Amino acid sequence: MSVLTKKSRLTVLAGLFLVAVMSASTRLHASSITYDFLLSPNPGSIGGTGTFTVNDAPSFSSTPGVARNTVYQGASLEDLVFNIGGQTFNLAGYPSAEVVLQTLNGQVSLYDITFAEELNSGTNNRFDLQTSNPYTFSYDNEQSSATGYLTGLTQESSQSPIPEPNTLLLLGTGLFGGAALLYRYLSGARAN
DSSP states (O other): OOSSOHHHHHHHHHHHHHHHHHHHHHHHHOOOEEEEEEEEEOTTSOOEEEEEEESSOOOOOSSTTOOEEEEEEGGGEEEEEEEETTEEEEGGGOTTOEEEEEEETTEEEEEEEEEEEEESTTSSSOEEEEEESSEEEEETTTTEEEEEEEEEEEEOOOSSOOOOHHHHHHHHHHHHHHHHHHHHHHHHHHHO
16 A cells, blocks of 8 residues: 555656756756957057857856956866967967956956967977967067957857756646646546
């Protein structure tokens, strides 16, 4: 003889299912964000472009008019690429890079990127990029250099958005409700 009736078992299963859907949906909510930026040269210098991808949106201060910095490094900084003077520098060349985004009054801006990489080390065709806003790009076997600032932050549009947690919860509830109705219908058909 079962202690739980069919109805109470169904209620317990429904509760467990909703808890599972809600916990899974919050884990799925975090999505990567890619930003583009410019290496804006000082007069007579060389400029370029760059992109970086972070694992989550920056934090905003709850107090209006107060700036807040969000630091991305290690696992939270998924990708970083600089293109300048026909050369490409990337996160693989300097895994300890750091990106700092600043939020103020609902706006996100690029505060700083700390990065350093030398290409073609040990040859007569070396290139070097050092950033900590401003940037310095050394070329001609590191005999000449260009300087400027990191500016123009824009967020790329997402190609495949991840559903919001509430959307997943609604979908899960609908699927569970449909399964419960089908179960009741089939169990009623078996009884006749």
